[in-house]
Amino acid sequence: MQEIISNLVFPNPAILFGLALLVLLDLITGIVKSKRKGIATASQGMKKSVQKLTTYLSLITLSLILSNLAKITYDLENHLNELNLGINAVCFWLVHLEVKSVLENLIIANTDEDGNQNEVAKLLIPIHNAWILKFKNISEFSYVETKKDLEKKIKA
Structure with missing residues (x-):
């Protein structure tokens, strides 16, 4: 059994730990955003983060299952680095x-x-645009979310 697991x-x-920290940071920055926009935070923010984390863990688990089944079924012992690279790429x-959401x-x-x-927003906009590989008009941020949109999200 130990040989199979190994x-x-x-x-x-490290990537999984970083992902968990980023989900928590996304929750915190979402709460800060709601408070600054004058929207009362509800359990919806926490619910959304838990759903997101569950979806992420499901995707990672599915990747693990499929990679390990492929390794066992097709005898891919010599391709462990590629299989690990695939799972790490998903993560x-x-x-x-x-990071984009934060x-x-x-x-x-x-x-x-x-x-x-x-000044903080002006500093973060080029970083955000570079992160999503938007180099044309790098200092523009076109994400429009009104107070009404935020209220709809909380009610949903």
Whole structure:
């Protein structure tokens, strides 16, 4: 049994830990964004984060199951690095999504209702756009979320 477990493919623990921290940071920045926009936070923010984390863990688990089944079924012992790279790529993609979400939350939290951005938002916009590989008009941020949109999200 120990031999079977030692030969399984697993994602890098540092990436998984980073992903968990980013989900928590996304929750915190979402709460800050809601408070700055004057929207009362409800359990919906926590519920959304738990659903997101559950979806992420399901995707990672499915990747693990499929990779390990492929390894066992097709005798891919010599390709462990490629299998590990595939699972780590899935985890890294999820980390990428979370960083994007955190940056958006911080930009929106530092933008007033008239669309005026403070220095923090102005600093984060090029970082956000570079993160999503948007280099044309790198200092523009076109994400529009009104107070009404936020209220609908909380009610949903």
